[in-house]
Amino acid sequence: MPRTKQRTPELRDHVLSVALALLEHSGIGGFTARGLAREAQTSPPAIYELFGDKCGLVREVFFAGFRLLHTHLQEVELSEDPRADLIRLTDAYRGFIRANRELAEVMFSRPFADFAPGPSELEAGSSVRMLIVDRVECCIEAGVLRGEATDIAHVLVALTQGLAMAENARRLGSTEASIERRWELAVNSTLDGMS
Numbered sequence: 001m002p003r004t005k006q007r008t009p010e011l012r013d014h015v016l017s018v019a020l021a022l023l024e025h026s027g028i029g030g031f032t033a034r035g036l037a038r039e040a041q042t043s044p045p046a047i048y049e050l051f052g053d054k055c056g057l058v059r060e061v062f063f064a065g066f067r068l069l070h071t072h073l074q075e076v077e078l079s080e081d082p083r084a085d086l087i088r089l090t091d092a093y094r095g096f097i098r099a100n101r102e103l104a105e106v107m108f109s110r111p112f113a114d115f116a117p118g119p120s121e122l123e124a125g126s127s128v129r130m131l132i133v134d135r136v137e138c139c140i141e142a143g144v145l146r147g148e149a150t151d152i153a154h155v156l157v158a159l160t161q162g163l164a165m166a167e168n169a170r171r172l173g174s175t176e177a178s179i180e181r182r183w184e185l186a187v188n189s190t191l192d193g194m195s
Helices: 009-026 033-040 046-049 053-075 084-101 101-108 119-123 128-140 147-169 174-191
Strands: none
Touching: 009 046, 009 053, 009 101, 009 147, 033 046, 033 053, 033 174, 046 053, 046 147, 053 084, 053 101, 053 128, 084 101, 084 128, 084 147, 084 174, 128 147, 147 174
């Protein structure tokens, strides 16, 4: 009688879910195959069989991060004011990075030396980029912004990621008021410059 397959898609999904939680509560330094196996109640060989190696595991965490970010940004409702919608979208992006500090490090800072994003990893962010490009296009169509939508979207993404990572590292200010003031200044000045 053949053995029951133990490395199932359900186990893979479970391990990936546990990996995201482990990353958040143990940080980059505590993100090990042995620790993940313990938390997921499986074995290190099972982790390697499911993901190939640690790089494969980090790659799947990277992809999961962009799926979560896309879902989070899709929840931002549209209104009659496309500029306000775009600002709310950057606020939601910021909120995701603040709420998922360690995951954001994996997605945007590449803290694992053995993981170098290739073309498929870089494509993972395309659904997020397209969502932002669509919102920028709404602003252009309404006459609120001028320029090429993809260029503007790239600028806003870079601005949002940079400011949010600086905020997470406590380099954006020492008080909530100063941090909020700098966010407002950066986002509004950028949008005003494209009006």
